Amino acid sequence: MFSASPANRNIFTVSKLNHLARSVLESEIGQVWLSAEISNFVAASSGHWYFTLKDNRAQIKSAMFKGANRKVMTRPKEGDKVLVRANLSIYEPRGDYQLIVEHLEPEGEGQLKRQFEALKQALSAQGLFANENKQPLPNSISRIGVVTSATGAALHDILTVLKRRNPAVEVIIYPTQVQGANASRQICRAIEIANRRNEVDILVVGRGGGSLEDLWCFNEENVAWAIHYSVLPIVSAVGHEVDITIADFVADLRAPTPSAAAELVSQSQIEMLSALTSKRDRLYKNTRTLLKELQYQQQSLTQELNTYHPKNQLRQHMQRVDNQLTAITHNMTTRLMRAKQTCDSRISKLSQFSPMALLKEQQNTHSLLSQRLTQAWRRGVEQRHLKLANASHLLDTVSPLSTLARGYSITFKDDNVVKSQKDLVRGDVITNRFADGETKSTVN
Secondary structure (H helix, E strand, O other), X not given: OOOOOHHHOOOOOHHHHHHHHHHHHHHHOOEEEEEEEEEEEEEOOOOOEEEEEEOXXXXXXXXXXXXXXXXXXXXOOOOOEEEEEEEEEEEXXXXXXXXXXXXXXXXXXXXXXXXXXXXXXXXXXXXXXXXXXOOOOOOOOOEEEEEEOOOOHHHHHHHHHHHHHOOOOEEEEEXXXXXXXXXXXXXXXXXXXXXXXXXXXXXXXXXXXXXXXXXXXXXXXXXXXXXXXOOOOEEEEEOXXXXXXXXXXXXXXXXXXXXXXXXXXXXXXXXXXXXXXXXXXXXXXXXXXXXXXXXXXXXXXXXXXXXXXXXXXXXXXXXXXXXXXXXHHHHHHHHHHHHHHHHHHHHHHHHHOOOHHHHHHHHHHHHHHHHHHHHHHHHHHHHHHHHHHHHHHHHHHHOHHHHHHOOOOEEEXXXXXXXXXXXXXXXOEEEEEEOOEEEEEEOO
């Protein structure tokens, strides 16, 4: 059996082999688009996302770092169908084959967006978005037509604003579905009826907010042509301010919400607001176009620099930090549980020598002594009451008042007791005190 000499052997270390494999994957395959299902989703404390992308036959580990996932409007969850743009790579410390996800969106939404852009470009080329085809809104508006669902929140918002701003304006409702397969045909029919009757000064066409699928009837080509051919000026009021539909581009004026549409058509300076809205829409369109061009340039440069860019090394380190943080958290949790068990054991042992029993015994002794003290105090008080009663009786017996009560009297001269007649002279005024009163006398 042939064996190469040690000098001719190309011997790799594991880390060198993993690094070489990662470089080959990133440089040779590069960026890919992938349709898959989310599984094992974890949002790390660092802000990075880790998950598995799978179909019914295979799966691959994936990472989306916080610099990329902050652009995702809604955090994915277990079982979500998604469309991702990613680069193949290897997590070198474990040799894990993985995807580094740069862009993530719900599956199906990307197709609708591409259909939206294709139809927008086609209709724009045919002049449906041109400002010269847009009608100025009338300066005086007395009747407003509303094409929307008769039970939707949009109609309620419009009527509430109009009632507050101009209760005298008349509102005619052309009810229609605003979601579903038949919604676009019903919207076109309602616009045609309003134009044939010619009973309003302006039409407000729209509905409340929702997903791209919910608003899709306002991105249908037949609705765009119905708005374009309308003789009546049309204000588009679809969804929230961030929602942009084909109807917004074709309409004579675009309102960010149904409530805002009611504000616009009830104001006197509508032409100025129409011009501002048109300029704003063009600014949005030009800004989106510029941003897309810059995004494509950035993607091209990123792909060229991806192999040797330090960002990849940084990602490897960030994953290593997340793994170490997870291990540290697990170890700390284990140590805390052991410490708690030790503490509980020592508390159990200390409870056997607790002073509570002795304290309870002392409390009982204190309560008994307190009862005895109370009883002794009560007996002492009773004895003193008895002595006081006897002394009071004795005092009453020798009291001068008792003597007076037996028929005697006491004679006073100038508030002094007269003890002998020698103490008196003629003309002295004396007072005789009896038990029931006193009298005054003059000595003759």
